[in-house]
Amino acid sequence: MPNFYSAYTPLRMGAMADDTSIGGARHQFPSTHWSLIEGTRSVHAEERQRALDTLIRAYWKPVYKYIRLHWKKENEPAKDLTQEFFVRLLDKGLLDRFDPARARLRTYIRVCVDGLVMNEDKAAHRMKRGGDSVLLPLDFQSAEGELIGLPIVTEDDPEKLFAREFARSVFGIALERLRRECDEKGKGLHFELLELYDIEEGGNELTYEEVARRFAIKPTDVTNYLAYARREFRRIVLEELRAMTATEDEFRREALALLGVRL
Amino acid sequence: MNKPLLGLVLGTILGAFDGLTAWFTPAVRNALLGIVIGSTIKGLIAGVLIGFFARKVNSLALGILFGLGVGLLLAFAVAAMQPGPDHYYFAIMLPGGIVGTIIGYATQRFGVRPQTLVR
Amino acid sequence: MTHFLSDSALERLREAADSPDLTGTRYRLVDKLGQGGMGGVYCVEDTELERRVALKVISVPNPDGAGTVRLLQEARIIARLEHPGIVPVHDAGVLPDGRPYYTMKLVQGRRLDEHVESVPSLSHRLRLFLRICDAVAFAHAHRVLHRDLKPANIMIGPFGEVLVMDWGLSKLLGPSPANDISIVHADSGAAAENRTMLTAHGSVVGTPGYMSPEQIRGDASLDQRSDIYSLGAILQFLISTGNAEAMAKPLSAIRVRAMAEDPEARYQTVSELSTDVAHFLDGLAVSAYPEGPMVRAWRWVLRNRTWILLLLAYMLTRALLIFFRPR
Numbered sequence: 001m002p003n004f005y006s007a008y009t010p011l012r013m014g015a016m017a018d019d020t021s022i023g024g025a026r027h028q029f030p031s032t033h034w035s036l037i038e039g040t041r042s043v044h045a046e047e048r049q050r051a052l053d054t055l056i057r058a059y060w061k062p063v064y065k066y067i068r069l070h071w072k073k074e075n076e077p078a079k080d081l082t083q084e085f086f087v088r089l090l091d092k093g094l095l096d097r098f099d100p101a102r103a104r105l106r107t108y109i110r111v112c113v114d115g116l117v118m119n120e121d122k123a124a125h126r127m128k129r130g131g132d133s134v135l136l137p138l139d140f141q142s143a144e145g146e147l148i149g150l151p152i153v154t155e156d157d158p159e160k161l162f163a164r165e166f167a168r169s170v171f172g173i174a175l176e177r178l179r180r181e182c183d184e185k186g187k188g189l190h191f192e193l194l195e196l197y198d199i200e201e202g203g204n205e206l207t208y209e210e211v212a213r214r215f216a217i218k219p220t221d222v223t224n225y226l227a228y229a230r231r232e233f234r235r236i237v238l239e240e241l242r243a244m245t246a247t248e249d250e251f252r253r254e255a256l257a258l259l260g261v262r263l
Numbered sequence: 264m265n266k267p268l269l270g271l272v273l274g275t276i277l278g279a280f281d282g283l284t285a286w287f288t289p290a291v292r293n294a295l296l297g298i299v300i301g302s303t304i305k306g307l308i309a310g311v312l313i314g315f316f317a318r319k320v321n322s323l324a325l326g327i328l329f330g331l332g333v334g335l336l337l338a339f340a341v342a343a344m345q346p347g348p349d350h351y352y353f354a355i356m357l358p359g360g361i362v363g364t365i366i367g368y369a370t371q372r373f374g375v376r377p378q379t380l381v382r
Numbered sequence: 383m384t385h386f387l388s389d390s391a392l393e394r395l396r397e398a399a400d401s402p403d404l405t406g407t408r409y410r411l412v413d414k415l416g417q418g419g420m421g422g423v424y425c426v427e428d429t430e431l432e433r434r435v436a437l438k439v440i441s442v443p444n445p446d447g448a449g450t451v452r453l454l455q456e457a458r459i460i461a462r463l464e465h466p467g468i469v470p471v472h473d474a475g476v477l478p479d480g481r482p483y484y485t486m487k488l489v490q491g492r493r494l495d496e497h498v499e500s501v502p503s504l505s506h507r508l509r510l511f512l513r514i515c516d517a518v519a520f521a522h523a524h525r526v527l528h529r530d531l532k533p534a535n536i537m538i539g540p541f542g543e544v545l546v547m548d549w550g551l552s553k554l555l556g557p558s559p560a561n562d563i564s565i566v567h568a569d570s571g572a573a574a575e576n577r578t579m580l581t582a583h584g585s586v587v588g589t590p591g592y593m594s595p596e597q598i599r600g601d602a603s604l605d606q607r608s609d610i611y612s613l614g615a616i617l618q619f620l621i622s623t624g625n626a627e628a629m630a631k632p633l634s635a636i637r638v639r640a641m642a643e644d645p646e647a648r649y650q651t652v653s654e655l656s657t658d659v660a661h662f663l664d665g666l667a668v669s670a671y672p673e674g675p676m677v678r679a680w681r682w683v684l685r686n687r688t689w690i691l692l693l694l695a696y697m698l699t700r701a702l703l704i705f706f707r708p709r
Binding site: 223230252258 | 387389391392393394396397400401403404417441442478
């Protein structure tokens, strides 16, 4: 089965959902918070699919890395556990027990992962049982690459660890969407500047004059293009995050946490 | 109350009081009224002079020294005017100097200095 | 090409996403100064007036616009308080990214809790305290409560200027409690760190340790006596930090009265509190510490000791001259 789930590409399961299907038509969000959880419980298959799509897309990498880093599992068992977790999420109604008033979704998912790993023997037994269990096409190779290829400092606090990986996942999804939108609008250079300054190491030490010469544009263009890209990045991050959270209140708290605002 | 006026009032009061203490000297008790008037005028003059000094010079130390000096000087003058062989320099100048010191201190600490215009 | 997002890239993207978008405005971003509960404060350059100012912006506005309303209300409340001890507001509006902001004077100095370590003299600290009281009294006179007074929200400038900062929790008292305007309403997004607390009533209050009991309870009808409690806590901080001298009883009594549990037992106005502190500094009697006649007399003697010594010297001299004159 082809790997659909690289660092940026969205999850695809079953029918190939339009990757701009988040929030419906592109850039449009319902005026009320679209409840991710309600979506997973919807009677309409398409809405259910969209909700699950969003959920898995946002959380699969954080779950995998959490199992690897916090639970110190090797990559093969971690893959199995990740698969098992999402299968349970879909089949066993794990989400039915989630109450947004008591905890945020991210915390609930992490705690469910903890519960699963602690019972890993049973999970492994179940995995061996059936050839009929569905395996999700998750790009574990890229996730593993992120773990190995970079000097990631492990966090002792599991909540912080999971939160950081969730942030990485959300930012990754947002960057991919930003890149796509910039390409469609002919603003590929805008995205390149964002990559240069905010993603690549050492990029933020370059002066606008140096960059302007490199791309044969004016320094003021560098300022404006970068501002555009950052503004759009922010907008997309918040839109994606809104789709990944259960309530408006949770969205605001997650947004503040994502942006590094200490509450 | 401005400083010269404060000096005047204080000097008058202290001068009068100073003059009244002459009652404890029987030898001069007959001339008490004159002594009191003279002492009062001495105190008044000292007070005004010291008050004007305080208006011009803003320094506690200098004000006290000036008061002491004026008090001693005027007291010397009064003592020198005493008839007879005994001028009572010490008995007149010492309290006079202290009174001058008190007025010098008071006019530096209290009283209103006139506003100076910034041109 | 896909990128792995390193931790440092994550931080840079965070900053990029949270930084204010100043495109098309008269401001140019210089640096980030700090992060509050709901947003950040940045140093920006006002290119029109060629000066640096502080810009406060909300990180994530509420979709219903409540955050915008709150921030602009905060700006308006501070703007009506024109006092040398209250940081002035210059401008307010909405950024191109849709976030509300306001700009204010860029205060360069040290927070009171940092500055006080270099001030060993009690009288100097009390004089600082009096200037804080001046600013708060002015706010109260304009019917504004601060509700988050604490040493960290007081700045001491390089020339000794005292500025009361961070009016983010302030409240404009209306003619009745129903007309009060609180800057921060019930916000379940606020967590209990050292800035804000959520009470059972859902009202956001100040900082533990400096909050009045009625603030902790979440009483809707707070008045200026709540700020007076906080000022009492600041006074306690000033007189108990570092090498401050042993607390004199009148000063201790002032603190106790300012921090009385019952608002009725406290000073009723900031002016009463500052008058007592000023009296203490001048060696006068304070209303919080009733003194007997002997103590009052001794205080009077101490205040006028120079006078008394001079007069005693005169009288002693006179007495000596009278009783030891040659017969």
